[in-house]
């Protein structure tokens with residue numbers, strides 16, 4: 001396993017092409033726009049080396065028998081699924097933001113399941129190939145970006161019907177030594193500070209979309225790969241000090257990119273699906289269910305910090321005992337623990353797959369994420385209510401530090417006399433960072449838009465069974 005420093009050093013050895021704000025970023029580790037995201041992901045390495053977190057963060061590999069970081073594990077039990085959720089919550093409490101590594105974790109486990117099924121039914125040999133890749137990932141403790149979401153063009157049209165064929169990643173050439181792919185993946189969490197990306201299809205496919213049925217692993221610095229770093233709410237504040245960023249060490253969400261794949265060559269040993277369009281839907285749904293499981297872990301860890309910041313703000317404002325404030329904090333706790341309950345439930349109700357790993361309960365996993373699309377907004381709304389309007393109107397850090405204006409800010413932003421003004425300002429900025437803009441959009445669209453969960457809830461629910469329960473009690477015989 002790598003520790004934090006080794007992970008950071010391993011990134012220095014890669015040479016990905018990254019553009020941000022009109023410039024090329026030469027070192028993700030040293031650049032102020034990307035360093036906070038490196039710090040967040042590095043937490044997954046740092047904690048794995050601390051005895052206190054050994055049980056959650058590490059596990060024995062089912063493939064090699066060696067001790068590995070849990071983020072590279074193929075789940076072997078429902079206990080593993082539960083520990084995943086607990087691990088995500090614990091790390092979220094420490095970073096207050098996305099630490100990015102779960103997307104690849106979920107892509108690995110879903111690929112394990114789907115390659116096994118495709119091989120069994122089509123006589124291919126993707127699974128063994130993938131197992132060899134998994135061993136490589138585990139041995140080197142790699143961070144894998146989970147690359148599912150295509151840019152998708154006109155949403156109502158299938159990949160093959162688009163005006164531009166490149167709006168979904170597809171195979172443009174099949175060679176003796178591998179394939180060549182073209183297209184772009186959007187919203188790629190943690191991509192610039194990952195080692196490799198695991199590409200999978202983004203939607204169900206038909207016979208006309210064969211070339212879009214592609215899964216493969218690609219190094220982030222492979223020839224033809226270009227990353228365009230996404231802009232986040234208030235991200236330029238990183239260049240201007242630490243108070244105004246709110247969470248200077250760890251930033252907001254996962255430092256997403258638009259990753260362009262310009263005729264990228266992939267050798268056969270890294271290709272895990274090549275034309276088997278019939279399995280694309282199952283692949284997407286399996287990945288999505290694993291990924292939706294996470295939101296009652298990591299987002300609850302983040303919510304724990306928001307609740308703590310809100311309770312602290314109530315004290316700083318001098319109203320910790322007001323009954324409506326307590327009531328609002330109770331509501332926030334209730335919403336957070338409801339999300340956590342659902343994540344634990346979908347893990348505990350998980351089952352062994354034919355491939356041998358464990359998979360979450362799909363219906364319950366979709367419930368987790370659908371709750372999250374609402375509850376994180378409600379938690380943030382309540383945090384804004386309790387904190388007060390100054391989280392939206394605070395002056396600049398530079399004015400606070402200025403000898404001309406600083407004393408006024410110090411004097412007039414004071415509230416509870418026992419609390420330094422700077423503490424009140426820092427906590428307000430943390431809440432502003434964690435409850436607005438980019439941070440909330442992740443709760444809405446990360447792991448799929450709400451409608452995707454609603455479709456799954458309807459599909460996974462046995463309505464006929466429910467109707468028969470009702471008819472029996474109503475004494476209706478048909």
Ligand SMILES: Cc1cc2nc3c(=O)[nH]c(=O)nc-3n(C[C@H](O)[C@H](O)[C@H](O)COP(=O)(O)OP(=O)(O)OC[C@H]3O[C@@H](n4cnc5c(N)ncnc54)[C@H](O)[C@@H]3O)c2cc1C
Pocket residue numbers: 103146147148149150151152155156157186187188189190253254256441442445446447448449450451452
């Ligand atoms: C912060 C963040 C991090 C992310 N990280 C990753 C990542 O690491 N890897 C990854 O692969 N993806 C990632 N995603 C992508 C995420 O899965 C997508 O944002 C999500 O699936 C929605 O896709 P979209 O953003 O293209 O929205 P759209 O598909 O444009 O959806 C917008 C609206 O249109 C509706 N809609 C879309 N298509 C149709 C249709 N055919 N018919 C009817 N309604 C439709 C949707 O329901 C939604 O209401 C991330 C997203 C965010 C916001």
